[in-house]
Each structure stands twice: as structure tokens, then as C-alpha cells.
Amino acid sequence: MFNASLKQLSLQLTEKKISSTELTTEFLKRIKALNPEYNAFITVNEELSLAQAQAADKMRASGQAGPLTGIPIAQKDIFCTKGWLTTCGSKMLSNFVSPYDAGVIERFNQAGAVNIGKTNMDEFAMGSSNETSFYGPVKNPWDHAAVPGGSSGGAACAVAARLAPAATGTDTGGSIRQPAALCGISGIKPTYGLVSRYGMIAFASSLDQGGPMAKSAEDLALLLNVMTGFDPRDSTSLQRDAEDYARDLQKPLAGLRIGLPKEYFAEGMSKDVENAIEKALDEYRKLGAQTVEVSLPNAPLAIPVYYVLAPAEASSNLSRFDGVRYGHRAKSYGDLADMYRKSRAEGFGAEVKRRILIGTYVLSHGYYDAYYIKAQKLRRLIAQDFAEAYKQCDIIMGPTTPTVAFNLGEKSGDPIQMYLSDIYTSAANLTGMPAMSIPVGFGDKNRPVGLHIIGNYFSEAQMLNVAHQYQLATGWHLQSPV
Amino acid sequence: MQWEIVIGLEVHAQLSTQSKIFSGSSTAYGAAPNTQASVIDLALPGVLPVLNKGAVERAIKLGLSVGAEINSPSIFARKNYFYPDLPKGYQISQYELPVVQGGNIQIQVDGTEKNIRLTRAHLEEDAGKSLHEDFHGMSGIDLNRAGTPLLEIVSEPDMRSSAEAVAYAKILHALVRWIGICDGNMQEGSFRCDANVSVRPLGTEKLGTRCEIKNLNSFRFLEKAIDYEARRQIEILEDGGAIRQETRLYDANKDETRTMRTKEDANDYRYFPDPDLLPLEIPQSWIDQIKQTLPELPQARRDRYISKFALSAYDASVLISSREMADYFDATLKQLPTQAKLCANWIMGEISGQLNKEGIEMTACPITPAQLAELLARISDGTISGKAAKSVFESMWNGELDKNVDAIIEAKGLKQISDDSAIEKLVDQVLAANAQQVADYRNGKEKAFNSLIGQIMKATQGKANPAQVNAMLKKKLDG
Numbered sequence: 001m002f003n004a005s006l007k008q009l010s011l012q013l014t015e016k017k018i019s020s021t022e023l024t025t026e027f028l029k030r031i032k033a034l035n036p037e038y039n040a041f042i043t044v045n046e047e048l049s050l051a052q053a054q055a056a057d058k059m060r061a062s063g064q065a066g067p068l069t070g071i072p073i074a075q076k077d078i079f080c081t082k083g084w085l086t087t088c089g090s091k092m093l094s095n096f097v098s099p100y101d102a103g104v105i106e107r108f109n110q111a112g113a114v115n116i117g118k119t120n121m122d123e124f125a126m127g128s129s130n131e132t133s134f135y136g137p138v139k140n141p142w143d144h145a146a147v148p149g150g151s152s153g154g155a156a157c158a159v160a161a162r163l164a165p166a167a168t169g170t171d172t173g174g175s176i177r178q179p180a181a182l183c184g185i186s187g188i189k190p191t192y193g194l195v196s197r198y199g200m201i202a203f204a205s206s207l208d209q210g211g212p213m214a215k216s217a218e219d220l221a222l223l224l225n226v227m228t229g230f231d232p233r234d235s236t237s238l239q240r241d242a243e244d245y246a247r248d249l250q251k252p253l254a255g256l257r258i259g260l261p262k263e264y265f266a267e268g269m270s271k272d273v274e275n276a277i278e279k280a281l282d283e284y285r286k287l288g289a290q291t292v293e294v295s296l297p298n299a300p301l302a303i304p305v306y307y308v309l310a311p312a313e314a315s316s317n318l319s320r321f322d323g324v325r326y327g328h329r330a331k332s333y334g335d336l337a338d339m340y341r342k343s344r345a346e347g348f349g350a351e352v353k354r355r356i357l358i359g360t361y362v363l364s365h366g367y368y369d370a371y372y373i374k375a376q377k378l379r380r381l382i383a384q385d386f387a388e389a390y391k392q393c394d395i396i397m398g399p400t401t402p403t404v405a406f407n408l409g410e411k412s413g414d415p416i417q418m419y420l421s422d423i424y425t426s427a428a429n430l431t432g433m434p435a436m437s438i439p440v441g442f443g444d445k446n447r448p449v450g451l452h453i454i455g456n457y458f459s460e461a462q463m464l465n466v467a468h469q470y471q472l473a474t475g476w477h478l479q480s481p482v
Numbered sequence: 483m484q485w486e487i488v489i490g491l492e493v494h495a496q497l498s499t500q501s502k503i504f505s506g507s508s509t510a511y512g513a514a515p516n517t518q519a520s521v522i523d524l525a526l527p528g529v530l531p532v533l534n535k536g537a538v539e540r541a542i543k544l545g546l547s548v549g550a551e552i553n554s555p556s557i558f559a560r561k562n563y564f565y566p567d568l569p570k571g572y573q574i575s576q577y578e579l580p581v582v583q584g585g586n587i588q589i590q591v592d593g594t595e596k597n598i599r600l601t602r603a604h605l606e607e608d609a610g611k612s613l614h615e616d617f618h619g620m621s622g623i624d625l626n627r628a629g630t631p632l633l634e635i636v637s638e639p640d641m642r643s644s645a646e647a648v649a650y651a652k653i654l655h656a657l658v659r660w661i662g663i664c665d666g667n668m669q670e671g672s673f674r675c676d677a678n679v680s681v682r683p684l685g686t687e688k689l690g691t692r693c694e695i696k697n698l699n700s701f702r703f704l705e706k707a708i709d710y711e712a713r714r715q716i717e718i719l720e721d722g723g724a725i726r727q728e729t730r731l732y733d734a735n736k737d738e739t740r741t742m743r744t745k746e747d748a749n750d751y752r753y754f755p756d757p758d759l760l761p762l763e764i765p766q767s768w769i770d771q772i773k774q775t776l777p778e779l780p781q782a783r784r785d786r787y788i789s790k791f792a793l794s795a796y797d798a799s800v801l802i803s804s805r806e807m808a809d810y811f812d813a814t815l816k817q818l819p820t821q822a823k824l825c826a827n828w829i830m831g832e833i834s835g836q837l838n839k840e841g842i843e844m845t846a847c848p849i850t851p852a853q854l855a856e857l858l859a860r861i862s863d864g865t866i867s868g869k870a871a872k873s874v875f876e877s878m879w880n881g882e883l884d885k886n887v888d889a890i891i892e893a894k895g896l897k898q899i900s901d902d903s904a905i906e907k908l909v910d911q912v913l914a915a916n917a918q919q920v921a922d923y924r925n926g927k928e929k930a931f932n933s934l935i936g937q938i939m940k941a942t943q944g945k946a947n948p949a950q951v952n953a954m955l956k957k958k959l960d961g
Contacts, residue, residue: 080528093527100521102528199528205757234530235759313757316560319571320525324623340564363562363752372754 001026002162003480006071006219009165013060013070020060020070024053024114027072031117031163037144040157042077042135043085044117052114059112067222069112074164076155077118078125079210080199081105088201089121089133089151092321092328092347102199103231104168104210111226116164120154123349124318125175125203127151128421131412132351139408140183141481142447146405149179149421155213156183161482166214166223170200172207173306174400174425177437180213181400181450184439186467186477187213188220191457192432193238196231202317204310205236207429216477217438217467221246224460240458248465254288256466259393263299264424264452270403272443277399280440280451280470284397287469294389294396298381299427305382306426307419308362308375315359321347354415383431390456395466398424400437400450424452434460438467439476483720484684487712488692489647489677490601490639493654494632495664496608496672497540503607503631504531504574511670515613519625523610525569530758533558537631538762540663541581541605542772544633547661547779548600550585552769555761558605562752566623567610575634577753580604581764587637587657588781589649590799598650599638606632633663639678639689644708648701651675652803653780655701660780660805674699679711681719690715691725695732695739707732711739783808791815791822800830806844807834810851817855821862828858832875849878849885856887864947870896900947902954908946909954912937923959931955 001023004012012018028046035041049072056070080086080098082105087093101109108115122132130138130153138153140146141161148157152169156179159167169176171189180187188211195210202208212223224245231237258281265274281291323329323343330342348356362371389396401421411418428435434457437450451470455463471477502509505522522529545552559577582603589596610628614621635654641647655673658664666673675698680690695711698704710732715725729748730739755761778786780802787798802808807829814825833854837847857874860866866874873894878885883893891897899905912934913920923930938951 080526086527088527096527098526098528100526197528198530201527202530202758233532235532236757312754316562316572316752316754319562319564320527320569322564322566322571324566325524325569326526336566360752363754365750365752368752368754 002030003215003478004165005216006068006165006214006222009071010067014065020053020056020114021050023070024049024072024116027116027164034161034163037139038141038157038161038163039136039138040120040154040161040163041074041117042087042089042120042154045084048083049114049116052109056112056114064112066111066226068108068226070114071166072114072116072164073108073223074116074119074155074158074167075105075108076152076168076170077121078170078201079105079168080201081115081118084115084118086118086201087135088125089123089135090347090349090352091134092344094134094328096326098199100199103196103233104200104227107196107226107229113226119152119158119167122151122153122175123352124201124314125151125170125172125208126314126351126355128174128178128418129406129408129411130154130179131408132349134349137408140405140447142184143405143445145407146445146447147182147408147410149182149401149405151175151179152187152213153179156180156185156187159183159185159213159215160480162480166212166219168210168227169213170203170208170210171425171429172203172209172310173429174422176211176213177400177425177435177450177452178421180437181439181452182405182448184448184450184476184479184481185213185215186217186220186436186438187211188224188436188460188463189428189434190224190228190460191238191434192429193236194228194240194460196229196234196237198231198233198237202313204313205317206313207306207310209429216471217436217464218246218249218471220436221249221461221464221468224464243461245461245464248461249468251465251469252288253284253466253469256284256289256395257393258284258289258291259294259389259396260291261294261296261299261389261396261398263296264398268402268420268423269399270443273399273401273403273449276441276443276449277397277451281397283470283474287473292393294392296382296385296389296427298378298385301378302382302427302430303419303423305375305378305430306422307358308371309379309430311355311359312362312372313359315356315363318348318352318356323347351415379430382427386427386431386433386454386456395456395459395463396454398452398454400424400452404443404445404447404449428454433457434463436463436467438470439479440470440474441476485681485712485716485719486684486686487642487644487708488639488680488682488689489641489644489708491637491641491647491650492676492678493635493651494674494676495635495658497537497631497633497663498665499534499536499540499631501534502629503534503537503605505629507629509630513626515622515624516626519610519628523569523625523629525571531574531756533759533762534631537605538581538764539772540631541603541633542764542769543661543663543776544603544635544658545582545585546769546773546776547657548582548585548587550600550603551583552764553579553581553583554764555579556581556764557761558756558759559753560756563749565609566621567612567625567628569610569625569628573607573609574756574759575606576604581762587650587653589646589653590795591643591645591649593795596640596646598640598646601636601638603633603635606634608632639680644705644712647677647708648705651701651704656780656803656805661776668699671699675704677704677708677711679708679715680725681712681715690719691727693725693727693739694729696729696742698732703732703734706734706737707739710737714739777805780805780808787822793822793826797823797826797830801826804844810844810847813851814855814858817852818858818862821858824858824862825855828854832872836879848881849875853878853885853887860887860891864898864900866891866896866898867944867948869944870894870898897945898947899942899945900950902950905946905950905954908938908941909951909958912941913958920959931959
């Protein structure tokens with residue numbers, strides 16, 4: 001049951017081999033037993049989850065079930081969830097019970113899915129190791145000495161450790177794909193604008209995008225079918241016809257042109273990762289695809305550009321956490337300015353403060369043009385590189401991360417090293433293009449390696465097809481650490 | 483030394499939309515605190531703004547009314563600063579590329595026309611309110627007003643006196659109400675002015691250091707604040723001092739301005755484009771459509787009154803001071819097309835006076851334009867005198883006899899004696915009874931004529947048609 005795909009679980013529910021209540025109970029038991037070790041969940045609420053499971057069973061009984069009805073899904077604690085503590089991994093929101101549901105949560109509720117718990121994450125999604133969480137680090141199920149990646153580290157751990165059949169994540173610079181890679185699962189960041197940002201606590205608005213994390217590409221397709229769709233409450237949400245992301249899963253890959261950016265196969269990628277990636281590419285060639293070298297000359301600028309723009313937006317987005325209306329307020333303070341100072345000093349962790357400072361700096365009078373405007377211009381150049389590359393190929397591949405999972409504590413004292421974990425992933429956020437990671441084997445210390453697949457805008461169905469065909473041919477995604 | 487005062491105004495006009503600029507909450511004034519604050523207005527984690535189309539439409543209306551450019555795309559930007567009544571920690575406003583760019587407004591001061599250039603008009607959201615009185619040792623926050631749509635209309639520093647500034651503010655105030663984008667209620671803060679004031683030696687070009695006086699919510703305060711501020715600056719300069727650029731507040735009780743914050747402690751607002759709101763594309767077709775809905779503008783109507791109805795520039799300007807008054811005039815004139823001046827006089831005189839006295843809006847005037855036209859028709863056809871008409875007007879105002887003009891004239895016996903033979907008879911009687919005065923007149927005492935007129939009017943209780951009496955008397959005496 002814990003290794004079953006979403007399709008299998010759905011079938012078992014349809015055939016009444018198991019009820020949602022039973023399924024939910026089993027996962028809750030497993031979480032109760034194992035979460036103290038993994039720390040993948042910040043909040044588990046058996047009562048609320050079981051109530052949803054019972055409602056799902058009724059939905060199924062009345063014949064109104066969809067594919068996800070009754071299936072437990074772990075929700076990243078960045079999605080506001082009515083009646084649930086929604087902390088965003090921060091002390092600042094450690095007392096915040098959301099009075100409303102995020103667009104994504106609403107969609108899962110309408111589909112009859114069961115919220116199995118809120119997953120741990122880097123504070124305000126700022127981090128690549130889940131170590132910045134106020135609720136403590138999460139362990140990598142493959143190796144408890146290793147980080148699970150971040151910011152969606154709890155989600156990746158929950159799926160990999162089989163604490164939940166699937167999970168949601170959000171991705172601002174790689175926060176779905178990097179932990180998916182480090183935990184050996186599949187995850188996709190869709191084209192910017194496909195998944196509603198309403199109720200998804202903002203880190204960097206122009207980069208943030210929600211997406212699913214699961215054991216396989218096929219599962220991701222089912223999840224995307226539920227998660228995507230126009231939301232009039234999000235002005236950046238795209239109005240497009242609904243599509244079935246599973247429609248092309250079975251297409252053969254013959255003739256597929258895979259672009260390999262030379263900048264991504266250069267210095268920086270570790271040998272073990274390179275080996276696994278090369279093997280995966282061989283597999284693709286066997287499946288009928290051809291690989292072509294492409295160039296993304298501005299790719300090395302992605303990290304510096306990202307670390308100007310994301311903090312700039314974050315510094316403003318996080319201004320609302322002022323201790324006035326909700327969230328943490330210092331116990332004692334003098335005047336108003338002191339209340340702000342103390343509440344924010346106490347409520348935010350070091351990494352969040354660092355990014356607020358960077359962001360405030362780059363937006364300041366006299367620096368704005370040199371940093372923010374310059375970065376926006378470079379952002380456009382990076383997008384142009386991809387547009388050029390797609391003239392020569394259908395899809396782009398490379399490593400998701402330069403190395404396998406690093407050890408807990410290994411990089412937490414060195415922000416620059418930490419930021420470089422997103423060296424391959426942040427470009428897709430800057431351009432708004434869809435990108436995903438799938439497991440393609442293991443590197444040093446038997447830690448997982450992820451293959452990064454970047455598609456052109458709205459090519460999710462094709463990307464999932466490309467991932468699914470690989471997963472049919474290989475078994476890496478079926479490997480479980482538990 | 484002679485000084486020249488230089489003034490530019492920033493006017494915040496609250497737009498008359500039902501809901502807020504970025505949320506669906508009501509904008510109605512005066513509700514219990516925080517009852518009109520949704521999760522979006524409270525800036526809960528995760529919420530996002532969605533632009534109210536009605537607010538943009540109103541901004542475009544203003545732009546079209548002042549001959550401005552409508553920018554497309556137009557950009558919304560975040561103005562970042564911390565304050566408890568600013569829930570997001572930033573105000574969504576516009577910085578580069580406001581909806582409205584440029585434009586002109588004509589003012590008249592002492593009979594002279596002057597053009598005031600507009601710099602821009604941009605959309606933004608209002609903040610909430612901090613309440614310091616009712617909470618012991620604490621402050622209350624009311625977010626009902628947070629997110630109310632504002633159009634900030636910024637002028638060039640083209641005004642040279644408080645009178646010009648007030649004239650400009652009044653014209654703008656009338657305009658926003660005229661085109662229906664703002665209710666103009668200054669007490670409720672729907673229309674408030676910030677004045678940028680500087681002084682320079684007359685004849686020089688370089689602008690002096692300016693001070694901004696915030697939140698002037700009446701034309702009188704605007705005038706007094708500018709006058710005070712200009713005097714203050716001139717005194718400092720004449721004493722050899724220098725003006726410090728700062729934001730000042732006007733204290734109406736003391737009739738003075740005082741420092742609110744200096745440039746040194748001004749915020750760096752760190753404006754940047756709001757990533758939650760995409761650049762606003764305004765298609766020309768939409769602009770054209772809005773143009774169709776615009777009423778005849780005050781300036782055009784003023785010109786029409788002067789050219790077509792031969793009204794004086796002064797009368798025309800008074801009539802267009804509100805759309806309601808101009809519409810009332812037009813409706814009255816429709817019934818009495820040849821009597822523009824008479825209509826104008828009565829609307830500007832009796833009607834306005836009575837409305838003012840009773841504090842009633844033109845739209846609630848108890849006498850309709852048609853009823854006024856009936857009354858004025860009785861003056862113009864000689865049935866009653868102007869003096870008698872005022873008495874009829876009073877009865878109509880009070881709702882007597884269903885405001886029926888003829889019935890009131892009849893009941894009050896105000897009908898004028900206009901019958902030539904009746905008047906001749908009256909004149910003859912008076913002449914016969916006042917032989918001495920007749921003789922005096924004929925001996926060159928002009929005064930005696932007026933005395934005779936008086937006798938006749940007295941005999942008829944003022945009802946004799948004065949023009950006819952005058953002519954008849956002259957004929958008899960001189961004939």
C-alpha cells in the first residue's frame with residue numbers, strides 16, 4: 001500500500017478493496033511512528049484528516065469520485081489551509097491558523113483528496129536543505145546524515161519515506177526539483193501561471209510556482225490535473241483550457257531531440273552525478289531520442305540574477321509580517337518601531353533576515369538601477385537563450401543538482417555554497433518555463449541523483465511523457481529507501 | 483524684495499467604485515471598524531490583489547476630460563514603508579507609467595484665464611486608519627478604508643497665489659463630480675489636497691526649496707495654509723535663513739503649519755513594479771468606449787452658454803460650478819428658450835440661495851426646472867412683476883397649492899395690471915388728484931415724476947406694470 005502508485009490506490013478505492021478512512025488511518029499511523037525521526041511534518045491533525053477521509057468515502061459511495069478522491073496528500077506548510085496551523089516553517093507564523101484555503105487546497109478539497117498533514121520546509125521557502133525551518137531539519141530517508149534538500153524538504157522526505165502517497169511543493173529557485181532529486185523522487189514545477197498562487201505564502205511572487213511531488217511521472221500527471229487551472233484571485237494566473245496532463249504518457253520517444261546545454265555539463269558537476277546523468281542519457285538514446293549540444297551562454301548568470309530578484313521581492317512580500325494583525329509579536333517592547341524591530345528580529349530566522357537585508361539593499365535609492373533593473377534585463381537575456389536553444393531541440397536535460405545530497409550542517413554556515421545548489425534550477429523560475437526532476441540512479445554514498453528536464457512553455461504533457469517512458473524502461477523511481 | 487509664490491497641488495480623489503481597488507470589500511463610508519476588511523485587506527499571508535476595472539475606467543475618464551495621454555501599458559508599483567494602518571507593509575501605487583499622463587485645466591481668477599498643467603494622475607490604494615483616542619495605552623486599527631481606490635492628481639507648479647490654487651482645486655473638484663468618478667465629499671476625505679509651496683524672488687527662474695503641506699480637506703484651509711506657509715518662507719529668507727525641504731501639517735485651530743517630517747527622516751520607499759499585478763494594457767477600443775460615455779464637459783458647456791445664450795463669462799462659470807446646477811439650468815432653459823439670462827439669474831440667485839440656506843443639494847431641490855420655468859414665464863409675459871415672483875417662489879418652495887404658479891398668483895392676488903385702458907384710468911386719477919406735482923414737473927422738477935409713479939404704485943399695491951405706468955405717465959405729462 002505504501003509503495004502503491006496513485007493509479008493503484010485509486011483503483012483499490014474504486015474496487016472497495018480499501019476505504020479512504022482505512023487508507024488515511026494507515027498513513028497516519030505510519031507518520032506517527034516515523035515522523036519523530038524524519039521530522040517531515042510540522043502539523044498532523046488526525047481528526048481533520050479522518051473527517052476528510054470519511055467525506056471522501058461518502059463521495060465515492062455516491063458515485064461522484066474523481067481519480068484522487070480519498071487519497072491522502074501531504075500539503076506543504078506554505079499553503080494556507082482553513083482550520084490548520086499554517087506556519088511556512090517560521091516562528092513568525094507559529095501561531096497562525098489560517099481562516100481560508102489557498103486555491104491549491106481548494107482544488108484538492110474539491111477533488112476529494114485528504115490532507116494528511118502539513119509538511120516541513122525551509123523558513124518562508126528560503127533554503128536548499130530544510131535546515132532554515134523553525135521546526136528543525138528534516139532527514140533524508142536515504143541517509144539520515146544527509147539533508148533532504150529544500151525548501152520542500154518535508155514534502156520530498158514524506159514521499160520518499162512513504163509517509164504520504166504524494167505531496168505538494170512550491171518552487172521559487174528549485175524548491176521542488178532539488179529536494180526531489182536529493183530524495184530520489186519525481187517533482188515538477190509547471191509553467192508560471194498554471195497553478196494558482198492565491199493562498200500560497202509569497203516568497204518571490206514572479207518566481208513562485210506550486211507543483212506536485214510524487215513517486216512517478218504518471219502520478220505527477222494526475223496531480224497536475226487537479227492542481228492547475230485559472231484562478232481569478234491571482235492576477236498572474238493563466239486563462240487556458242483545461243488539459244489532461246496524462247494524455248501523452250504513452251507516446252514513444254523516437255525522434256525526440258534532447259538539448260544538452262554545454263554550460264550544464266561543465267565544471268561544477270560532480271563525477272558521480274555526471275555518471276548517472278550520462279547513463280540516463282544513454283537510456284534515452286536507446287529509447288529513440290537523439291541528443292544535441294545547445295548553448296545557454298547566460299546560464300552562469302542565473303544564480304546572481306536570482307539572488308537579486310528573489311530577495312528584492314521577498315523583502316517587500318515579508319513586510320506584512322509585522323506583529324500587528326497576526327503572527328508573532330514580541331512580548332515586551334517600547335514604541336511602535338521597537339515592536340516592529342523586536343517582533344521581526346524574534347520571528348524571523350537568520351536566512352530570512354539575510355534575504356530581507358539583501359532585498360532591501362538592492363531596491364534602495366541609488367542601487368535599484370544597478371541591481372534590480374540590471375537583473376531584470378539579464379533575466380530577459382536568459383529567457384532568450386532558452387528560446388534560441390529550443391530552435392534546435394524539443395526538450396533540455398541536465399543534472400538537477402551539481403552533487404548528491406550533502407550532509408546536515410555541511411553548508412549551513414556558508415550561504416554561497418548553499419545557493420549554488422540551485423545553479424541548474426533557478427533559470428526555469430527566471431524564465432517561467434516548466435521543469436522537473438526524476439530519479440536516475442545513485443551517486444556517492446548511495447545517495448540519489450536527479451535528472452533535470454526543462455521544457456518549453458506549456459509542454460508539461462510532453463515532459464511527463466519523456467519522464468514516464470524512461471520510468472517504464474528503468475526502475476529507479478521504484479527504488480525505496482524504506 | 484518682491485516674492486513670487488509657486489504652488490503645485492497633489493489631489494487625492496477617492497473613486498466612486500462600490501468595491502475596493504484590489505479586493506471585493508465595500509467602500510461604503512462609516513461602517514463599524516474592520517467590518518469591511520476582507521482577508522485581502524487584512525493582508526493575511528498568501529492573499530493577492532486583483533485590480534478593480536471600475537477604478538481604471540474612472541482614471542481614464544479623468545484623463546480624457548483633461549486632454550491627457552492614457553498610458554498603455556501602465557504599471558503598478560509597491561511603495562514600501564511600515565505603518566500599522568498599512569497592512570501589507572507597502573502601498574500599491576503607480577510610479578513609472580501612471581494611467582494618466584499630462585493634461586490641462588483652465589482656471590479663472592479675477593476675470594483672467596490661466597492654464598494649469600497636470601503632470602500625471604495615478605491609481606493607488608488608501609491606507610486604513612489608526613485610532614488613538616479610544617484605547618488606553620494602545621492604538622486601534624480600522625482597516626475599512628484600506629484598499630479604497632484613490633486617484634492622485636498631480637499638477638505642475640503652475641499656480642502663483644492661494645487664490646489660483648483654490649480656483650484650480652475647485653475646478654478639479656467640480657470636474658471629478660461632473661464626470662461621476664468621485665463624490666467630492668471633503669468632510670469624509672473623498673477629496674483632499676497636498677500643497678507644494680515655495681517662494682522665489684519675483685522675476686527669477688530657479689524654483690525655491692519647497693515644503694509640502696499635507697491633507698488639506700477644505701478650500702478655506704488650502705487657502706490659509708498656503709498663505710501662512712508663503713509668509714513663513716518669505717520671513718525666513720528675508721532674515722537670511724534657508725528653507726528646509728520638509729513635509730508640514732496645517733493646524734486650523736492655530737492657523738499655522740508645522741513640521742511633520744524632514745527630508746532626512748523621509749522614507750526610502752523602494753518603489754518597484756508589483757510582481758502580483760501584470761502591466762496593465764489599456765486597449766484603444768476601451769478608451770474610445772469610455773469617451774462615448776463622457777458627458778459634455780464643463781468647459782464646453784461654459785463656452786456654449788457664452789456663445790449660444792450670450793451669458794457673461796461670470797454667469798457661465800457659476801452655472802458650471804456643478805453639473806447639477808448646469809443640468810438644472812439646461813432643463814429650465816429648455817422650457818423657456820428665449821430667457822437665458824432670466825433663468826441664469828434665478829438659478830444663481832433664488833434657487834442657489836435657498837438651497838444654501840437650507841443645506842439642500844441641487845438634486846433635492848423642491849422646485850423642478852419645469853416649475854421654475856413656469857414661474858419665469860409669468861415674469862416674461864408680464865403677468866407678474868419680478869418682486870411678486872419672489873413671493874410666488876416662496877410659496878412654491880413651501881409646497882403651497884401643489885406649486886401651481888397660476889393658482890398661487892391668483893390666490894395671492896399678485897397679477898399685474900397690464901391693461902392699457904386700466905392703467906390710463908389710474909394715471910388720470912392720480913394726475914387729477916395731484917395738480918401741484920404735475921405743475922412742479924412741468925416747471926422742471928424731475929423729482930415730481932417719481933413721486934407720481936409712487937402714488938400710482940401705491941394705489942395698485944405695486945401691481946401695475948411699471949414699464950407701462952412709466953410710459954403712460956410720460957405720455958400724459960409731456961404729451
